[in-house]
Amino acid sequence: MKQKQIFLLHFSYWLIFIVNAFISKMVYGKDSFGVLNVTILIANFLGFYVNYFLLAPRFFNPKKFYLMIIGFFIGVFFFVLFRYSIEEMLLPSLMGFRNYAEGTTLGFYFYDNIYYSSLTIFVSTNLWFFQYYFTAEAERIKLIEENKHAQLQALKTQINPHFIFNSLNNIYSLVYQNSDKALPAIEKLSELLRYSTKDLEKDVISLDKEIGYIESLIGLEKLRIKNPEMLVIEKNISYPKINISPMLLVPFVENAFKHGDFREKGFVLKVSDDNKVLHFYLHNYKNQKTKDKASGIGIDNVKKRLEILYPKKHELYIKDLESEFIVDLRIIFPYEND
Template identity: 30%
Template sequence: MARIDWLRIFYHVSFWVVYLFLNTWLGSLFNRIDLNKAFINEASVIPVKILLTYFVFYRIIPLYLDRDKLWKLIGLTSAAFVVAILLYRMTTEWILFPITNPSRNVAFFNWKGIYLIAFDLFITVAAATTIKMIRVHYKSLEFEQELMREKLQSELNFLRAQMNPHFLFNTLNNLYGLARKKSDHTADAILMLSKIMRFMLYDCRAPRIAVADEARVIRDYIELEKLRYNERLRVQYEEHIEPPGGFIAPLLLLPFVENSFKHGAGGTTGTVEISIRLTLKDSILDFEVHNTVDAEPALPRAEGIGLKNVHRQLELIYPDRHELFTGRENGSFRAHLKVHLERN
């Protein structure tokens, strides 16, 4: 059994009640008659207007969407107005006037009267249809926006789903290197990896996390990488988060750090210097990563999955609210991100 939409019924009844009293007032004003008589005049013909309006809504407007039925649309509209004019005329001549003005004698097919009736019906249908089409338009916009939100959310979920295997793959390679060396730090590295994976699996489900939490996982990742590279790795990490902090989409910053170790420490043979600075002040996040690199390669290196992923997430989550630079600069690779976060 179909559910009754009482709110919709209420809106329709409210429209016709307002229309009745507004037209009563206008009829009294322009025809110079008292309100009681104007109300009786309008109440007697409003059923015809209601019938015509809903016929237009549910029989004629749907034809407008089908261009192949143009002639049927024109014919049905014309027929509906002819029938409505006849019903209107019959109501006034055979029911209303005998009660309110018995002495009045007007020909049934009075062209001036028919013109005024047609105009009255047209104004009524036009007003109701305009309101309906505006409502349909806004509902269509809401539907499109909802589809867009769902599409963006699906894309974000896909991007985040890509991040976890990508990160795990790179980190397992690091653990493999430690295991090959039979390093005493292998167990500690596995423990740190489990902490990071727990963060990714559980904390990153929320659309936003505290910047302090993202900073904590960055520190854990730095400690994990230090176990692998020992003395040849020099890391400088600075963190300044102004109270009360802020919230950011999860895993936006970690890929830059991961990239610096992969292409800095992992891509060079000598001493590697990595500098990481994270600042949050007045809801503006400033994040910068520098790492030393070897000489410019003969062929440009394609951007990895991680950074491509972050680029797309920034476009989706912070459109027109972020600035990002990545590239070689004075013998090092530099990534600089500035994001205007939502205020708490």
């Protein structure tokens, strides 16, 4: 809760308190706002803020109700102490009169003032609780966001080494074969690394840039594939500048190239964003000779990021069959992309 809102709550309470005192005077036929009205206002004010700043933070504990009862009566005690000091000690010495009749016992004085102080202590405790709750809630939300950001940064840093490792394996194979495709492959990898190094630091990038990564990656992989025409790519993008987390789609494509069978079958990739719903579909055939137990790192990474970034706003279906791997992902983009 903002400080301005807290101030307005306090101000409203004291305004109502003073207005009520004037109304009471009118109802009971007294014309002036007397000295005793001022003294009880001072006693309420002092009791209110002693409870607000000292007692409520110390005794408020929903799990220990008895502490709250103790805190309430201590608050009443301070109200009584303030009122007694002002009306029964200070007023007689300065103005020659007191509020209660002389000889009034302390027991009666305390009991009588439970009535006058209860509302003040109750409101004071509740206002403190509201401030505490909203402050704690704001800190909790901030902590969640900070944890999300830290987790996303950690997840994103996992992508880059994984991506480099896969690409270097491909280039190593070209170099080993003395292929004239090795140099273009290195150039394309350097382009990809420049983009990824710069954009992985950002929270979001444009959708067309993410797809650009994928197209560059496919261009890099085509250099080692004998039949690149088997890579079927369909792109239908109406909102190229819509925001998306960087490297969110790339791991699926990486995974397809790492474990796919491109001798005779290739793969099918479809990307569209009709009505601002991203649809990413990828179907590839597995290379039965490759059995890499670490193949799930990139996919698991994406699953975690999707849960953090688009909770209840995405659907991810993965079919991991004996000879095929299918990814069907839909993301409903948030309203801030409008």
